[in-house]
Amino acid sequence: MKALFKLNMRQYSMIIALIFIVVLFQFLTGGTLLKPLNITNLILQNSYILVLAIGMVLVIITGHIDLSVGSVAAFVGAIAAILMVHLEWNPFLVIIICLLLGAVIGAWQGFWIAYVGIPAFIVTLAGMLLFRGLTLVVLKGQSIAPFPMSFQKISTGFLPNPINDGGFHTLSMIIGLALSLIFIGIEWRNHQAQVKYQFDVLPTKLFYGKLLAIFLIVNGFTYVLAMYRGIPNILVILLALIALYTFMMRKTIVGRHIYAVGGNLKAAELSGVKTKRITFGVFINMGVLAALSGLIFAARLNAATPKAGNLFELDAIAAVFIGGASAYGGVGTVIGAIVGGLVMGVMNNGMSILGLGIDWQQAIKGLVLLIAVAFDIISKKKAAS
Structure with missing residues (x-):
């Protein structure tokens, strides 16, 4: 470490x-x-x-x-x-x-x-x-x-919200979930490649903790945005x-x-x-x-x-x-x-x-x-x- x-x-x-x-x-x-x-x-x-x-x-x-x-x-x-x-x-x-x-x-x-x-x-x-x-x-x-x-x-x-749910921007949450899964997939693929070529990698528990942190941060961020008007175009x-x-x-x-x-x-x-x-x-x-x-x-x-x-x-x-x-x-x-x-x-x-x-x-x-x-x-x- x-x-x-x-x-x-x-x-x-x-x-x-x-x-x-x-x-x-x-x-x-x-x-x-x-x-x-x-x-x-x-x-x-x-x-x-x-x-x-x-x-x-x-x-x-x-x-x-x-x-x-x-x-x-x-x-x-x-x-x-x-x-x-x-x-x-x-x-x-x-x-x-x-x-x-x-x-x-x-x-x-x-x-x-x-x-x-x-x-x-x-x-x-x-x-x-x-x-x-x-x-x-x-x-x-x-x-x-x-x-x-x-x-x-x-x-x-802001991105439009096709789902009318009382002000909460559901589309932003869906996008956040998709992005978090993409990030986790990229991290997993990189980790497997590093293991294959015997590079130094994070210990298993820390690696899974990193994946969990990515999931929580991305979805927490999009949840906060969804509570206002959703994801801005910029x-x-x-x-x-x-x-x-x-x-x-x-x-x-x-x-x-x-x-x-x-x-x-x-x-x-x-x-x-x-x-x-x-x-x-x-x-x-x-x-x-x-x-x-x-x-x-x-x-x-x-x-x-x-x-x-x-x-x-x-x-x-x-x-x-x-x-x-x-x-x-x-x-x-x-x-x-x-x-x-x-x-x-x-x-x-x-x-x-x-x-x-x-x-x-x-x-x-x-x-x-x-x-x-x-x-x-x-x-x-x-x-x-």
């Missing part, structure tokens, strides 16, 4: 930290934190940061950073408002155009970083200023609203992104190459990895997810504003580092970034309920980020010695 915990220290420590923070704020807020309405608000309020964190973890794994994502999100939201509100284009077509615009922006920045060799910090800092300025130009300093109702449902809509999008990117990073050659580029660039090049193409692709991906985040935020706010996306990049970067990514690259997971984002989200929500001002909230978040990076550096030094 000691060896297993040491091997997975990052993963276990951030999950334990999240549980501790949830329990702490549940106590301090007198039970308000885990009420169905507040849980739903937590998902809606942090969805765009979690989307950014998924893209940012890939950027940081490759050893780079992206400071422009908040400005890109604001710029894409402004373009979407012009097309949908002023020109009355079809929302679905506008979403496709905006995602393609995000890819073009990512390719623009990725070109300078991967092929010209300018540090990502400089390129994305320039991008932050450039796209913030373009946002002000497009909006002319004013907000544009409202968006069509079909577009707003991206962030504010949660479906988030789960799809988490599943897709987790699979890519764990099971595909591209994922292995991303880790290789961040772990040791020279060794990756000598091994035949097309490092420039990988870096270029990672920034295109970040541009697409920044555009998606901007659309989600605009749909939730029901307006495109000049100050949209402010400090999004810092929240996304903090989520990735708190979630266990290394400041040196080569280490990090999509699940870890999501857990880090939830830590930040729960802290923000809990401190707001307690009435703490934005000044103290920023100070505490900065301290948590410093502790997370310090933990990474200290654990690396211990491993090296």
Whole structure:
């Protein structure tokens, strides 16, 4: 058990930290934190940061950073408002155009970083200023609203409930049960594969306890959502992104190459990895997810504003580092970034309920980020010695 915990220290420590923070704020807020309405608000309020964190973890794994994502999100939201509100284009077509615009922006920045060799910090800092300025130009300093109702449902809509049962969302419980069984099936298959190839595995009792915990947590979470309005549309999008990117990073050659580029660039090049193409692709991906985040935020706010996306990049970067990514690259997971984002989200929500001002909230978040990076550096030094 000691060896297993040491091997997975990052993963276990951030999950334990999240549980501790949830329990702490549940106590301090007198039970308000885990009420169905507040849980739903937590998902809606942090969805765009979690989307950014998924893209940012890939950027940081490759050893780079992206400071422009908040400005890109604001710029894409402004373009979407012009097309949908002023020109009355079809929302679905506008979403496709905006995602393609995000890819073009990512390719623009990725070109300078991967092929010209300018540090990502400089390129994305320039991008932050450039796209913030373009946002002000497009909006002319004013907000544009409202968006069509079909577009707003991206962030504010919920899955329908075909079973009329007095307000309880039965479909959400059915989905939760199905998801828990899928997760258990995946864990079981992985466990059997590890046993077959004689890898280190959890003791039998602990493994069954883990399966039981998965079942209870997933179904407990969906039960809480079902007590309010059910599963939000944005949660479906988030789960799809988490599943897709987790699979890519764990099971595909591209994922292995991303880790290789961040772990040791020279060794990756000598091994035949097309490092420039990988870096270029990672920034295109970040541009697409920044555009998606901007659309989600605009749909939730029901307006495109000049100050949209402010400090999004810092929240996304903090989520990735708190979630266990290394400041040196080569280490990090999509699940870890999501857990880090939830830590930040729960802290923000809990401190707001307690009435703490934005000044103290920023100070505490900065301290948590410093502790997370310090933990990474200290654990690396211990491993090296």
